[in-house]
Amino acid sequence: MLEKGVEGNVEVLCDISAEGNTEGCIVNMIDGSRLFGDAALEFVRAAKYRPAMRDGTPVPEIAHTFTIRFDLADDLPVQRGNLLRSGWAICATLGSHPNDPVALDNCSKAIDWPDAPTAIKGAAYEVRAQAYVKQKQFEQAIHDYTNAIASGAFTPETFRQRGLSYLALKNYPKARADFDTALQGMPSSFAVLKNRSETDVGLADFVATRQDTTAAIAIVPDDPSLYIRRATAARAAGDMAPALADLNEALRINPTEVPALAERCLLLRQMGRTNEADADCTKVETLDPKHKARAAS
Secondary structure, three states: OEEEEEEOOEEEEEEEOOOOOEEEEEEEOOOOOEEEHHHHHHHHHHHOOOOEOOOOOEOOOOOOOOOOOHHHHOOOOOOHHHHHHHHHHHHHHHHOOOOOHHHHHHHHHHHHOOOOOHHHHHHHHHHHHHHHHHOOOHHHHHHHHHHHHHHOOOOHHHHHHHHHHHHHOOOHHHHHHHHHHHHHHOOOOHHHHHHHHHHHHHOOOHHHHHHHHHHHHHHOOOOHHHHHHHHHHHHHOOOHHHHHHHHHHHHHHOOOOHHHHHHHHHHHHHOOOHHHHHHHHHHHHHHOHHHHHHHHO
């Protein structure tokens, strides 16, 4: 939604989202010149200009990045560098608007721009990959993450994100390899350890599952899902007592954690503690009927 305001003899046009966020501005100066991108941002900040919605409600904050679309800027007498930065900025909005075709198109243009800096190309690949992930187009996401890595503009998080896409496709060996690489750069990352532990389960590597969940629990000790995962691995190895201890801990953290109750129901039955198992099964059915079949198995 394009909103218009006037600051003295200067006209300000701002693109405002439905949520009230300022996504881009153009400033028409009194001498007929036009500011956009970084220059518009500097002007609006200096003037302390605050655009408003149609109903007069003021926008609470000016966005940190002011952008215009490539097609809007193509006919303006501007430097190519400013145009690229503007296009890259609207590309960056894909994080909050993953289905925005204009933002996606601007990412593609930033990637294809002949003299775009490597950092912008790599970042545009990553932003577009994140949009593909939100659209559940994991193969396209992997392609873009791979190009970001090939460009040299990557961080350990790039490998983690690509690993998550491989994980979504159940390509566990490649997911594991990416999480291994991510951990080399982020050795104390809770997120990577948790992600890798899920991959360990997919690979049926229950020793690694227990190691990674233990390391993750040492960082964040109040995540019930980790205790459940470690308990499942322990039960698969025939270690019933540690498995039960982990499920009890998960339920101490959250007494209504349905997956923990369902897993403990199965474990207690396996241990021959039928009455306790039945009590857990009943709780599962009460809290979430969709787990009834599993709890009754």
